[in-house]
Amino acid sequence: xxxxxxxxxxxxxxxLGAMGAFFWAVRRGQFDDLDTPAIRxxxxxxx
Amino acid sequence: xxxxxxxxxxxCGLPSVGARFCCAGCEAVFHAIHDSGLEGFYRLxxxxxxxxxxxxxxxGAPSAGHFARFDAPEYLERHAVMEEGGLYGVELYLxxxxxxGCVWLIExxxxxxxxxxxxxxxxxRARLSLRFDPALCPLSRVAQWLARFGYTAFAVRAERIGxxxxxxxxxMVRVGVCWAIAANVMLLAIALYAGLEHYGxxxxxxxxxxxSLLLCTASMAYGGSVFFRRALAxxxxxAAERSAHSLRQVSMDVPISLGLLVGYVHSxxxxxxxxxxxxxxxLAVLIAAVLTARWLQVRGRRAAGDAAERLLSxxxxxxxxxxxxxxxxxxxxxxxxxxxxxxxxxxxxVAADGWIEQGSSSVMSAVLTGESRPEAxxxxxxxxxxxxxxxxxxxxxxxxxxxxxxxxxLLQWVEEHxxxxxxxxxxxxxxxxxxxxxxxxxxxxTGLVWSLVDPSQAVSHVVALLVISCPCALGMATPLAxxxxxxxxxxxxxxxxxxxxxxxxxxxxxVIFDKTGTLTEGRMTVAETYGSEQAVRLAAALxxxxxxxxxxxxxxxxxxxPTQPECSDIEEQPxxxxxxxxxxxxxxVGHLDxxxxxxxxxxxxxxxxxxxxxxxxxxLTPVVVSVSGRIEAVVGLGDRLRPKxxxxxxxxxxxxxxxALLSGDHPGVVDATxxxxxxxxxxxxGGATPEHKVRFVQQMRKRLPQATIIMVGDGVNDAAALQAAxxxxxxxxxxxxxxxxxxxxxxxxxxxxILELVQGAxxxxxxxxxxxxxxxxxxxxxxxxxxxxxxxxxxxxxxxPVSSLGVVVSSLVQRSFVxxxxxxxxxxxxxxxxxxxxxxx
Numbered sequence: 001x002x003x004x005x006x007x008x009x010x011x012x013x014x015x016l017g018a019m020g021a022f023f024w025a026v027r028r029g030q031f032d033d034l035d036t037p038a039i040r041x042x043x044x045x046x047x
Numbered sequence: 048x049x050x051x052x053x054x055x056x057x058x059c060g061l062p063s064v065g066a067r068f069c070c071a072g073c074e075a076v077f078h079a080i081h082d083s084g085l086e087g088f089y090r091l092x093x094x095x096x097x098x099x100x101x102x103x104x105x106x107g108a109p110s111a112g113h114f115a116r117f118d119a120p121e122y123l124e125r126h127a128v129m130e131e132g133g134l135y136g137v138e139l140y141l142x143x144x145x146x147x148g149c150v151w152l153i154e155x156x157x158x159x160x161x162x163x164x165x166x167x168x169x170x171x172r173a174r175l176s177l178r179f180d181p182a183l184c185p186l187s188r189v190a191q192w193l194a195r196f197g198y199t200a201f202a203v204r205a206e207r208i209g210x211x212x213x214x215x216x217x218x219m220v221r222v223g224v225c226w227a228i229a230a231n232v233m234l235l236a237i238a239l240y241a242g243l244e245h246y247g248x249x250x251x252x253x254x255x256x257x258x259s260l261l262l263c264t265a266s267m268a269y270g271g272s273v274f275f276r277r278a279l280a281x282x283x284x285x286a287a288e289r290s291a292h293s294l295r296q297v298s299m300d301v302p303i304s305l306g307l308l309v310g311y312v313h314s315x316x317x318x319x320x321x322x323x324x325x326x327x328x329x330l331a332v333l334i335a336a337v338l339t340a341r342w343l344q345v346r347g348r349r350a351a352g353d354a355a356e357r358l359l360s361x362x363x364x365x366x367x368x369x370x371x372x373x374x375x376x377x378x379x380x381x382x383x384x385x386x387x388x389x390x391x392x393x394x395x396x397v398a399a400d401g402w403i404e405q406g407s408s409s410v411m412s413a414v415l416t417g418e419s420r421p422e423a424x425x426x427x428x429x430x431x432x433x434x435x436x437x438x439x440x441x442x443x444x445x446x447x448x449x450x451x452x453x454x455x456x457l458l459q460w461v462e463e464h465x466x467x468x469x470x471x472x473x474x475x476x477x478x479x480x481x482x483x484x485x486x487x488x489x490x491x492x493t494g495l496v497w498s499l500v501d502p503s504q505a506v507s508h509v510v511a512l513l514v515i516s517c518p519c520a521l522g523m524a525t526p527l528a529x530x531x532x533x534x535x536x537x538x539x540x541x542x543x544x545x546x547x548x549x550x551x552x553x554x555x556x557x558v559i560f561d562k563t564g565t566l567t568e569g570r571m572t573v574a575e576t577y578g579s580e581q582a583v584r585l586a587a588a589l590x591x592x593x594x595x596x597x598x599x600x601x602x603x604x605x606x607x608x609p610t611q612p613e614c615s616d617i618e619e620q621p622x623x624x625x626x627x628x629x630x631x632x633x634x635x636v637g638h639l640d641x642x643x644x645x646x647x648x649x650x651x652x653x654x655x656x657x658x659x660x661x662x663x664x665x666x667l668t669p670v671v672v673s674v675s676g677r678i679e680a681v682v683g684l685g686d687r688l689r690p691k692x693x694x695x696x697x698x699x700x701x702x703x704x705x706x707a708l709l710s711g712d713h714p715g716v717v718d719a720t721x722x723x724x725x726x727x728x729x730x731x732x733g734g735a736t737p738e739h740k741v742r743f744v745q746q747m748r749k750r751l752p753q754a755t756i757i758m759v760g761d762g763v764n765d766a767a768a769l770q771a772a773x774x775x776x777x778x779x780x781x782x783x784x785x786x787x788x789x790x791x792x793x794x795x796x797x798x799x800x801i802l803e804l805v806q807g808a809x810x811x812x813x814x815x816x817x818x819x820x821x822x823x824x825x826x827x828x829x830x831x832x833x834x835x836x837x838x839x840x841x842x843x844x845x846x847x848p849v850s851s852l853g854v855v856v857s858s859l860v861q862r863s864f865v866x867x868x869x870x871x872x873x874x875x876x877x878x879x880x881x882x883x884x885x886x887x888x
Binding site: 001002004005008012015022026027031032033035036043 | 171212215220224227235254
């Protein structure tokens with residue numbers, strides 16, 4: 001069970017990484033529009 | 048008399064009588080789309096469609112002057128952001144966006160315009176993000192390309208967008224981080240609840256608690272600080288006022304902050320001393336959940352903020368003041384003072400209210416009145432901020448500028464009203480505050496009682512009570528239900544600006560329609576015919592050669608078969624009628640007096656005169672047909688009621704809503720329409736000027752203080768009335784100013800849309816009430832059981848999130864504004880029409 005002393009902080013570090021990525025994505029404006037990307041995938045890029 | 052065949056416009060799907068398209072605008076856009084090879088638009092249109100297709104401008108091909116302002120260097124400076132490589136980024140708001148097809152079409156812009164690198168459309172906000180090289184492709188060309196397809200472009204001011212986006216983003220980050228922390232604390236708490244400290248490694252348990260403390264501290268500092276700041280501010284306000292009444296104004300942030308602090312301090316002490324319960328998980332989740340609720344509300348206010356911003360972006364920021372003889376000074380538009388003289392060049396937008404001192408031109412005031420036809424103006428004419436000068440240079444003397452202009456006053460009103468909160472949300476806040484205090488008191492009581500009865504169990508029961516009680520429905524589910532409802536409405540073409548409007552809509556008692564065109568078809572059609580049908584046929588044959596609305600109505604009423612009767616010697620007299628020779632006979636069609644003056648030697652039979660008088664009294668336009676000098680037929684033309692108007696009015700009444708009609712149309716017509724629909728005459732007024740409308744609404748509010756009034760309107764003339772009513776509804780095709788003044792914007796016209804709005808709002812409020820009730824029952828049960836000692840902390844720890852989830856899910860799965868079955872009938876009819884189209888020539 002003592003492996004938890006290592007694993008839990010590791011998990012928190014990963015969480016920190018994830019938060020960093022989230023922060024970066026929000027800064028780039030990726031969360032500003034959540035509806036239109038859903039429609040864009042339905043479009044064919046032919047023609 | 049054959050009824051007119053109802054087809055639908057090939058482009059926008061709205062009814063078009065006997066033609067491929069409903070208007071020249073649609074036809075132009077249809078051809079523009081096909082010429083560019085963009086027919087895919089029509090395939091995608093049904094997806095996420097929220098209204099009719101973009102309709103081409105009514106005034107024909109826009110002249111180059113329209114777009115000149117896009118190329119002015121100050122324009123780019125104010126609105127565009129420079130990026131690497133000489134590219135500029137600009138955000139444009141587009142009018143006429145409504146469906147997936149629009150996204151597809153517009154995002155194809157780079158293929159058609161050299162110099163445009165990227166075009167991204169945000170469908171929900173109708174905002175286009177453009178990256179382009181102004182040297183290769185000036186912005187005016189982009190605006191022109193968009194206009195071909197029926198989209199009008201306005202640039203949004205860079206600095207205002209920035210501020211709001213930054214706020215929303217920082218809130219989002221806060222929410223995300225707090226949930227991440229809460230989730231991790233919950234994971235640790237699972238171990239603790241499972242009994243880590245009793246059965247497992249004590250050192251590990253202690254480590255878990257210390258880690259929870261650390262994470263929770265981060266959450267309190269980053270997320271909780273929002274509540275602490277507001278609680279302090281609220282307390283300061285109350286302390287300054289020092290009255291019993293002001294105690295009620297203590298915001299919900301105070302109990303939340305109190306709860307957080309008490310919980311935190313107790314848990315910290317427990318961690319440090321190693322004994323006692325820790326509640327870090329509840330604290331972290333509480334912070335994250337309430338922050339989410341706040342974020343949802345801010346996001347829900349987007350539409351309101353967007354509308355105001357759009358209107359602001361329509362006003363120029365720089366004005367050219369005249370000083371001296373030929374000297375111009377460029378100053379911010381708000382700095383103009385009454386009495387100043389400023390210059391408006393061709394293609395520019397007027398910066399302030401005033402009157403024209405020099406110059407004659409034509410202006411377009413679509414922003415203010417929704418009227419896109421140009422009007423001629425000359426010296427002495429009054430002109431308002433926001434209209435576009437189409438023709439030549441004008442010199443204008445200022446009467447009001449900045450906030451004092453008509454548009455400015457509207458914006459001010461919008462800002463003042465922006466911060467209001469739905470009564471039900473306010474109630475939820477107050478209840479939440481009371482709730483928390485009740486819980487704390489109950490916890491205290493439980494602790495005391497149990498420590499006397501059985502001390503070993505006291506703590507676990509107090510913990511169970513604190514954990515199982517959940518004000519989620521109050522703090523979170525109510526705003527969530529309202530926001531989801533608004534989102535669903537948006538998909539149906541109903542854009543609600545503030546969620547508090549839903550509550551007013553559900554309680555509405557009166558609806559005021561602003562024009563007969565909402566209840567009637569808005570066109571003249573043949574209502575009654577007396578006399579020889581043959582004569583009417585001859586008259587219609589004659590009227591083929593005219594474009595007068597009366598002629599159109601007569602034409603539509605008659606089908607000619609394979610050959611049309613021949614006409615010659617056609618003469619049209621404006622204001623009188625038409626005369627010609629049809630199939631060898633002299634035919635005259637028009638007003639009674641004129642026809643009599645044409646046909647020499649004819650007498651007017653008394654019956655005819657009585658008939659004409661009766662028709663006029665009924666609100667119909669009487670048209671007399673004379674053949675070879677004798678009056679053979681009398682036709683009454685009027686505005687037909689829309690097909691389902693009767694039923695819909697009845698449905699409104701069944702909901703307890705009294706319809707009213709307040710229109711600028713001729714009183715005779717208005718009264719007649721109202722009578723046909725069975726409207727109460729005290730709520731019917733024709734010939735109403737904008738001032739009358741406002742006064743009517745205000746008087747109604749005074750006379751019936753319990754009433755909740757919805758006003759439907761579309762021009763700036765209605766803006767004041769829209770503000771005066773409890774809920775203002777602006778309809779597609781109206782002016783920007785009306786959009787700003789209104790609380791709801793609909794892309795569809797008619798009584799049906801209003802009914803859908805009201806019914807949908809009612810359903811959303813049902814969801815909210817359902818949540819509150821469910822939560823109340825759950826809490827009452829849970830708290831009672833916990834106090835009596837039947838609940839173990841673990842059970843509580845599971846029950847609480849389950850109940851929260853239940854309430855949140857109940858808010859999300861509501862079907863308030865879902866497409867109803869009548870759409871299937873519509874699509875059936877559409878395919879039927881297509882079949883008959885192909886059979887008959």
